[in-house]
Amino acid sequence: MARxxxxxxxxxxxxxxxxxxxxxxxxxxxxxxxxxxxxGDGDPVLMFLAEEAGLGREGALRAIDRYPPLRNYxxxxxxxxxxxxxxxxxxxxxxxxxxxxxxxxxVLGISVEQNLAPVARYLAEDLGLGREGAAKLITTYPSVLGxxxxxxxxxxxxxLAExxxxxxxxxxxxxxxxxxVLGxxxxxxxxxxxxxLAEELAxxxxxxAKVITGCPSVLGMxxxxxxxxxxxxLAEEAGAGREGAADxxxxxxxxxxxxxxxxxxxxxxxxxxxxxxxNAVKLVSLAHYNLAGRQVxxxxxxxxxxxxxxxxxxxxxxxxxxxxxxxxxITMEEYDAEVASCVREHVEIHPSxxxxxxxxxxxxxxxxAG
Numbered sequence: 001m002a003r004x005x006x007x008x009x010x011x012x013x014x015x016x017x018x019x020x021x022x023x024x025x026x027x028x029x030x031x032x033x034x035x036x037x038x039x040g041d042g043d044p045v046l047m048f049l050a051e052e053a054g055l056g057r058e059g060a061l062r063a064i065d066r067y068p069p070l071r072n073y074x075x076x077x078x079x080x081x082x083x084x085x086x087x088x089x090x091x092x093x094x095x096x097x098x099x100x101x102x103x104x105x106x107v108l109g110i111s112v113e114q115n116l117a118p119v120a121r122y123l124a125e126d127l128g129l130g131r132e133g134a135a136k137l138i139t140t141y142p143s144v145l146g147x148x149x150x151x152x153x154x155x156x157x158x159x160l161a162e163x164x165x166x167x168x169x170x171x172x173x174x175x176x177x178x179x180x181v182l183g184x185x186x187x188x189x190x191x192x193x194x195x196x197l198a199e200e201l202a203x204x205x206x207x208x209a210k211v212i213t214g215c216p217s218v219l220g221m222x223x224x225x226x227x228x229x230x231x232x233x234l235a236e237e238a239g240a241g242r243e244g245a246a247d248x249x250x251x252x253x254x255x256x257x258x259x260x261x262x263x264x265x266x267x268x269x270x271x272x273x274x275x276x277x278x279n280a281v282k283l284v285s286l287a288h289y290n291l292a293g294r295q296v297x298x299x300x301x302x303x304x305x306x307x308x309x310x311x312x313x314x315x316x317x318x319x320x321x322x323x324x325x326x327x328x329x330i331t332m333e334e335y336d337a338e339v340a341s342c343v344r345e346h347v348e349i350h351p352s353x354x355x356x357x358x359x360x361x362x363x364x365x366x367x368x369a370g
Contacts, residue, residue, distance in 0.1 A: 292347075
């Protein structure tokens with residue numbers, strides 16, 4: 001890979017941040033902060049993190065607690081230039097830099113010239129994210145700044161784009177949805193998942209690519225502990241058979257992110273009870289939708305108003321709250337009250353399970369992996 005341009009390779013001149021920090025730090029190495037993590041208000045590192053980095057005192061204390069080496073860094077020589085790079089050159093801005101540091105305090109200990117600049121340049125230019133897109137990814141997943149472009153990032157991109165056949169644009173879509181993939185080993189993490197999907201499930205390379213594009217987090221799942229058990233559940237308990245399970249996963253790849261105990265089995269059990277004539281495969285595909293905050297209250301409302309069996313399970317799940325109320329002839333207030341009641345009941349019976357939001361917005365949205 002070519003060396004980054006001067007714009008990306010060197011932090012900007014000191015300016016106000018360094019001038020203020022230098023007055024606190026005196027240009028020397030910041031010693032051990034008194035009183036453990038954080039020390040007193042005179043601690044230059046604590047003051048820098050709280051004020052210049054925008055973390056506030058409590059946020060600064062948490063950052064130091066999570067990454068104690070911060071206490072020994074020079075504000076003028078290390079912390080301020082790194083912060084300036086994140087804010088100005090990488091384009092995170094003050095708020096974005098604060099978020100990145102809060103999520104990954106260690107980012108302040110990473111070399112600008114060896115890591116930060118090459119990674120920022122690669123994301124913006126080689127991946128085509130642009131400065132704004134790269135800044136968004138860094139803010140969301142600051143750990144990427146600690147990766148090597150040549151040893152970590154570029155090989156993953158090449159594998160996704162070339163070996164998996166996604167092309168650069170497809171690889172970028174996967175990376176922006178699931179940036180953690182940039183830290184994975186191709187040989188140990190990514191390739192085994194692709195082989196399982198393409199060969200074991202007989203989806204082929206194109207099918208594996210479709211699943212990974214639809215649910216990039218599958219690359220972070222264990223085949224033995226996560227993916228294979230979902231396939232067995234769909235094939236055996238849901239009665240889809242091996243080929244049918246593969247078809248379900250191809251059509252609804254996000255099902256791989258759902259818990260069998262918390263999501264798939266409860267959904268199938270409830271819907272099978274109320275829609276016994278509907279194929280179990282179709283019912284389990286509705287696990288995308290919140291059970292306690294959407295499907296249960298709607299079935300109950302239909303029963304209360306003498307309309308049980310009027311709609312198919314898929315229609316009930318897909319209606320927006322307003323459309324459902326219009327079809328059933330009820331007010332939004334009654335709908336919201338039933339949703340809230342079902343969510344409360346679910347939490348009381350299954351306190352460890354994710355009942356989802358009882359709000360109108362929550363009941364109208366698709367449930368995440370639970």
